[in-house]
Amino acid sequence: MDYQELLALLKERRSIRAFTDEPVPDEAVEKILEAARWAPSGANSQPWEFIVIREQTTKDRMAAIVRDQMELAHKAEMTRAPEMRWPSAERPVTADPGWKDAPVLILVCGDPRVNKSFPLLTYIERSPSHFASGLSGAFLYMTLAATSLGLGCHWVSQVGHGYPSAALKGLLGIPEDYVLYDMLAIGHPAMEPNPRLVRSLDEITHRERYDKTKYRDDARIRDYLISLRPPRKT
Numbered sequence: 001m002d003y004q005e006l007l008a009l010l011k012e013r014r015s016i017r018a019f020t021d022e023p024v025p026d027e028a029v030e031k032i033l034e035a036a037r038w039a040p041s042g043a044n045s046q047p048w049e050f051i052v053i054r055e056q057t058t059k060d061r062m063a064a065i066v067r068d069q070m071e072l073a074h075k076a077e078m079t080r081a082p083e084m085r086w087p088s089a090e091r092p093v094t095a096d097p098g099w100k101d102a103p104v105l106i107l108v109c110g111d112p113r114v115n116k117s118f119p120l121l122t123y124i125e126r127s128p129s130h131f132a133s134g135l136s137g138a139f140l141y142m143t144l145a146a147t148s149l150g151l152g153c154h155w156v157s158q159v160g161h162g163y164p165s166a167a168l169k170g171l172l173g174i175p176e177d178y179v180l181y182d183m184l185a186i187g188h189p190a191m192e193p194n195p196r197l198v199r200s201l202d203e204i205t206h207r208e209r210y211d212k213t214k215y216r217d218d219a220r221i222r223d224y225l226i227s228l229r230p231p232r233k234t
Contacts, residue, residue, distance in 0.1 A: 013143055014196065016152030017098040019187030024103040028149050032106070032186070035145035041134030042122070045114040048138045048181075051172060053105040058171075063100040065167045066158050067093060073158075083226055099154050099185035106142065107159065108181040109174055110135045135181040142184050152189035159183045194230060 077089040
């Protein structure tokens, strides 16, 4: 793969929140997991473990757990100033999350005991960030592998919140001392994502030292955050 092919793959990866009922073969899942296990991690600790879920009854029970979190998120979102609210989160929860009908869910867990592989000072000062970086690297590799196979995927972060994490550990038999990171829903896209806003390379690049002319004051940051919100449905 040359650079242009890589860049095309990176641009093609998008969050897909609705899937067709076309199945995803086991071979594709194996390829996605094979890619994930080659991700970088601190001290090559490889903290990740993956739970592949296909059974619809299990997905239904998981969706019910996450719905409780979504309802709490809705209440929290409504405390923000109207222009800062995330449109999808401010609407009352009336349906299960779209990922429930994805053919495959992959839950990413981490075993924090492997952090002791780090050099001592790193272990004392940076364990949480290095641990999370390893898990996120594996997760990103999965998204790119799925995209390369012509599949759509959705990075589901709701499962990592306190209540869903505890409930899902009980449901799926995950050891209590493991960290439930995030979940990837995988399937064939049933939607066309909106165009993605990406900051320009010049705006985010500094040469030799920070360019203070590129510093964004609070007003510009606020405008930027508002611009990231998807359009409100009428």
